[in-house]
Amino acid sequence: MRPQKIEDVVGQTDLVGPGKIIRRMVEAKLLSSMILYGPPGTGKTSIASAIAGSTKYAFRTLNAATDSKKELEQVVLEAKMSGTVILLLDEIHRLTKPKQDFLLPHLESGRIILVGxxxxxxxxxxxxxxxxxxxxxxxxxxxPADVKIAINRALTDEEKGLGKLKINLTPEALEHLSQVTHGDLRSALNGLELAAKSTPPAADGLITIDLGVIEECVQKKALVHDKDGDAHYDVISAFQKSIRGSDADAALHYMGRLIEAGDLPSISRRLLTIAYEDIGLANPQAAARTVQAVTAAEKIGFPEARIPLAVAVIDLCLSPKSNSAITAIDAALADLAKGNYGEIPSHLRDSHYQGAAKLGRGVDYKYPHDYLHDWVKQDYLPSKLKQKHYYQPKDNGRYEQALKEQYLKLCQAQGRPFS
Incomplete structure (x- = not known):
């Protein structure tokens, strides 16, 4: 099912969509060597194959770890004899220096278009x-929507897919397959092929692939699923709300569901978001510890990743909470959305160019470090927003209590009393 034309690539629209960089290269036939990096099964090889198919250049695939310099020499020889060759070099991070030194001049000459x-x-x-x-x-x-597109193509393509078989993939099975593979299309298609070829057909030749079959073939249980896929997001929502509500047992339960589904990316993203959105300034150290825990989890992977993740969840649940940071930035953004921003005070504007002083740029700016306690009274907000207070401090942790005290003092000293 690997695409033969750039317009057939599924997903990655920010790279291969109309008007985007790789599509422009292909259409103009002005290719340059590139490195594609990302998780397995997300389309790196497909993009290289589609570039070759769209440009009609020869396409060769090598592995930097397992293929020798001799294989590279053969590709270069082919390029010298017949013209440009697009070389997909997998695991390019394992390219040795001798292979690299051999390859570099051919990249510069344009004989080889490298896709690492x-x-x-x-x-x-x-x-x-x-x-x-x-x-x-x-x-x-x-x-998941992109994965569904590719699955449906595989079900209908008679030449390269499963279109010659009579297959009924139930909506629940399709939803699960698109969700549980976490954007890894190779895993999704492999699971679909195994399901189709290992499920006995009915008397009329129809092969029915239901949720149970897909679960078995991709080895991921649908602990969260429904025909619309809402339950997956329900678990993530319940996970965050349980931490926000300081219920460690509930949070561990919902994270357990996500762990069983192998969904480390969702857990990591959600924990980092929670640390700053829900705990925030009440306990910044907890946010730093969460970053460390997520980093450790991503390095060691499952099953051991469950340990630092559990540490982070319990830490966040039992920490004081404050959403004052997200509330503050959202309030500032809301003002901007309404066009309520005003002009930057002249003394704060850039003065690092000739003629700035004549325009009043930077004039009368007071450098705080020249004053006692490294602070001096002056206006920073646009004049129309002078009395705005986006930050609304809370008292739910010692750290933010100290910030609140300092904030109130500074506002008072600036003539912007907090009410």
């Missing part, structure tokens, strides 16, 4: 000499 694929962060794991000669694009997990 990696699950590692290229800014950390890939040699600067390769990075400097490539454009780097992040490939993100597909959405």
């Amino acid at each position: 694929a990696t699950t590692e962060n290229p800014y950390i794991s890939i040699n600067p000499a390769i990075r400097s000669r490539t454009q780097i694009f992040e490939v993100k997990p597909l959405s």
Whole structure:
């Protein structure tokens, strides 16, 4: 089911959609070497294949870890004899220096258009000499809607898919398959193929793939599912609300459901959001500890990841809570949305150019570090917003209590009393 044209790529619309960078390269036939990085099964190889199919260039695939320099030499020889070759080099972060030194001049000559694929962060794991000669694009997990598109294509394509079989994939099974693979299309299609080819057909030849079959074939139980997929988000919602409500047992229960589904990305994103949205300034140290726990979980993976995640959940549940930070920024954004922003005071404007003083830019600005306690009274907000107070401090933790005391003092000293 690998796409042969760039317009057939599923997902990654920010890269291959109309008017986007890779689509522009293909349409103009002005290709440059690139590195695609992201989780497995998200379309790195598919994008490379589609680029080759759309441009009619030869397409070769090698693995930087397992293929030797000799295989690279053969690809280069082909490029010299027959023209440009698009080379997909998987696991490019494992490219050795001898292979790299051999490859670099051919990238510069344009004979080889390199598409490097990696699950590692290229800014950390890939040699600067390769990075400097490539454009780097992040490939993100597909959405459930994208996965459904690809599944339906596979069910109807008679040449490359399962279209010659009579298959009834139930809505519940489709929903589960699109959700539980977490944007890994390869896993979704592998599970679908196994289900289709291992399920005995009925007397009329119809192969019915229901939820139980899909659960068995992808080895992920549908602890959360319904035909509309709402239950998955219900669990995530219940997870956050349980932490916000300081119920550690409920939060552990809902996180257990997500762990059983193997949904580390959702757990990680939600915990980081909760740490800053719901605990926030009442206990900033808890947010820092959550970042550490999530980092550890992502490094070690399941099943051990459950341990630092549980530490973070219990810590957040039993911490004092404050949503004053999100409330403050949302209030500021709401003013902007209404066009209520005013002009930046002249003394705060950039003065690092010739003629700025004549325009009054930066004039009369008082440098706080030149004054006692590194503070001096002056206006910072636009004049029409001078009395605005977006931050509404709370008293739910020692840290924010101290911030509140300081905030009130500063507002009073600036002539902006807090009411």
